[in-house]
Amino acid sequence: MKWWQCPPRRYHFELCREFLEGKKKERILSMEMDRLCAFLKKHYLFCNLVGISIFLFFFELGNRGFENKDVSRYAEMSREMIQTGNWMTTGYHDTIYLSKPPMLMWLIAIFSSIGHQVTPFTARIPSALAGLTGVLMTYYFVQRFFHRRTAFIAAVILATTQKYFWHCRIIRTDMIFAVCITLALYFFYLGYKQKQRYYVGFYFSLVITFLTKGPLGILFVMSIIAAFLVCRKDLNAFKRMKWRWGFGLFILPIGIFCLILCVKIGLEPLVATLKREFLTRVNDPISHSEPFYYYFVKIWSDFLPWSLFIPFVVVYAFKRWRDGDELGIFMFCWIVVIFVFLCAAKAKSSRYMLPLYPAISILMARIIDDTLAGKIVKPLWVRLFAYWIIRIMAALAALLLVVCPSYLWNYSWIGVILSLVVFTTGFKMFLSLRQRYKLIHMSLVICIFTIILGWGMFIHGLTRYYENESLGAKLTCTLEKELGGLRAYDIREFHIANSFRDAINLNLNVSVPLIKNIHDLKTFLGTTECHPLCIIEKHTFENVKNTIMDNTLSTLDVHTKEYQVTLVFKRNHQKIY
Numbered sequence: 151m152k153w154w155q156c157p158p159r160r161y162h163f164e165l166c167r168e169f170l171e172g173k174k175k176e177r178i179l180s181m182e183m184d185r186l187c188a189f190l191k192k193h194y195l196f197c198n199l200v201g202i203s204i205f206l207f208f209f210e211l212g213n214r215g216f217e218n219k220d221v222s223r224y225a226e227m228s229r230e231m232i233q234t235g236n237w238m239t240t241g242y243h244d245t246i247y248l249s250k251p252p253m254l255m256w257l258i259a260i261f262s263s264i265g266h267q268v269t270p271f272t273a274r275i276p277s278a279l280a281g282l283t284g285v286l287m288t289y290y291f292v293q294r295f296f297h298r299r300t301a302f303i304a305a306v307i308l309a310t311t312q313k314y315f316w317h318c319r320i321i322r323t324d325m326i327f328a329v330c331i332t333l334a335l336y337f338f339y340l341g342y343k344q345k346q347r348y349y350v351g352f353y354f355s356l357v358i359t360f361l362t363k364g365p366l367g368i369l370f371v372m373s374i375i376a377a378f379l380v381c382r383k384d385l386n387a388f389k390r391m392k393w394r395w396g397f398g399l400f401i402l403p404i405g406i407f408c409l410i411l412c413v414k415i416g417l418e419p420l421v422a423t424l425k426r427e428f429l430t431r432v433n434d435p436i437s438h439s440e441p442f443y444y445y446f447v448k449i450w451s452d453f454l455p456w457s458l459f460i461p462f463v464v465v466y467a468f469k470r471w472r473d474g475d476e477l478g479i480f481m482f483c484w485i486v487v488i489f490v491f492l493c494a495a496k497a498k499s500s501r502y503m504l505p506l507y508p509a510i511s512i513l514m515a516r517i518i519d520d521t522l523a524g525k526i527v528k529p530l531w532v533r534l535f536a537y538w539i540i541r542i543m544a545a546l547a548a549l550l551l552v553v554c555p556s557y558l559w560n561y562s563w564i565g566v567i568l569s570l571v572v573f574t575t576g577f578k579m580f581l582s583l584r585q586r587y588k589l590i591h592m593s594l595v596i597c598i599f600t601i602i603l604g605w606g607m608f609i610h611g612l613t614r615y616y617e618n619e620s621l622g623a624k625l626t627c628t629l630e631k632e633l634g635g636l637r638a639y640d641i642r643e644f645h646i647a648n649s650f651r652d653a654i655n656l657n658l659n660v661s662v663p664l665i666k667n668i669h670d671l672k673t674f675l676g677t678t679e680c681h682p683l684c685i686i687e688k689h690t691f692e693n694v695k696n697t698i699m700d701n702t703l704s705t706l707d708v709h710t711k712e713y714q715v716t717l718v719f720k721r722n723h724q725k726i727y
Contacts, residue, residue, distance in 0.1 A: 212271025
């Protein structure tokens with residue numbers, strides 16, 4: 151018998167082997183933890199940015215209903231897309247909707263297909279993810295050419311800007327459209343300056359841009375690139391943009407999409423839609439007609455709380471252009487081309503400026519970072535004003551941090567005491583950190599922290615305010631608790647506006663048929679083949695109740711502060727569970 155076959159020795163050998171394997175696993179785990187800690191230490195700004203962005207864009211994202219100033223039309227089209235299985239031609243209340251390409255509806259339908267229902271959360275996920283992508287790509291782009299601190303400041307400014315932040319949380323095409331334009335310009339510049347493989351991302355971004363809002367985004371991108379290359383006197387760069395396979399990446403999916411549309415609906419409606427949306431809106435808009443100075447006024451409120459830096463961004467961008475700074479010239483062309491086009495177009499809306507915000511944020515971050523680093527900023531007075539603006543914003547932020555606890559506690563003694571504690575703790579922390587870091591650094595940190603906290607409080611307050619104001623949710627609850635649920639009735643609508651219909655259909659997750667005249671309404675309510683229930687707006691019901699009501703019918707009002715509807719149904723109907 152060998153020595154390892156001896157039972158006692160074999161037993162001890164097994165113990166030693168298990169002990170050594172346990173030590174090896176511990177070493178591997180320790181090495182992995184060390185690598186994770188090293189990564190977090192090296193990329194702590196990026197990790198902080200991810201956490202900040204997720205909080206800003208996803209905090210209570212689905213807690214507001216569809217009626218609260220969102221465009222529920224896109225959500226309703228996505229619901230119909232899932233229900234009918236027709237993913238190529240977008241339908242809206244039994245009509246073909248061609249005003250916008252289907253990219254947003256596709257994305258909503260993809261996320262909603264998991265639960266087979268379009269919810270406020272799944273409908274807003276595409277905009278939130280687009281906003282997150284824009285912020286993270288801004289960080290990646292800027293850190294390729296500047297310090298990571300500059301990239302972090304640029305991304306945080308973009309994420310906390312009022313208009314950008316809000317459009318990441320609503321159901322519109324504008325955020326996806328703006329981010330795709332931004333990505334196309336980022337990828338172009340990276341391909342122009344570094345590696346040509348980035349042009350793949352450039353052409354892919356153009357495809358998504360076209361499928362989101364038509365050819366306007368392509369016009370923006372190519373005009374900016376042309377202006378930049380003219381300023382740089384480098385038109386030969388067009389030849390280096392990999393046009394051969396670039397056209398394949400772009401033309402093939404767009405051509406297939408347009409061909410399928412032409413087969414399904416015909417060429418004439420498609421051309422008429424392009425003419426109406428692309429030309430008529432610019433020259434002779436039906437809505438959103440504003441004077442030429444509209445954007446000069448709106449940008450101050452839309453870029454809050456960083457608006458005070460805007461005049462210095464203009465001066466700084468012009469100076470960078472005069473000095474021949476290549477990235478400065480690119481940002482200058484980016485801002486000027488889009489802004490001039492928007493001012494020249496007669497159709498105007500503040501959300502159309504969203505593609506400008508990344509460029510403005512990058513230039514603003516360069517001014518702030520140069521101020522933090524004590525570098526010479528030309529003109530010199532730009533640095534001086536930037537220094538004092540940061541201090542003023544920090545003072546206002548500190549004041550808000552003291553006042554907010556009292557406000558949250560309804561000015562009770564608990565709130566006052568909490569405010570005093572916050573003030574004392576913050577003042578001591580400020581004094582201690584002032585000795586270790588520069589004062590201007592701490593001022594910027596206070597500004598960023600307060601802005602993030604403020605947006606979180608705003609969203610929470612808005613959610614609490616509207617939590618009982620969702621007509622669709624109240625209607626669903628009433629049908630379930632008071633009338634026996636959806637299975638108990640044959641539900642129809644009478645003279646309901648599209649916004650009402652969208653809210654009702656989305657919350658009930660069915661396409662409720664619409665009754666268009668009084669005769670059909672009386673016939674429906676008088677039927678004995680089913681248990682009829684009709685949803686009528688309150689003011690419309692007051693006008694027709696003498697015509698339709700009889701002894702067999704009952705009514706039930708469902709209302710919020712903004713909306714009122716009346717349910718008309720058979721009186722003697724029993725609940726069915």
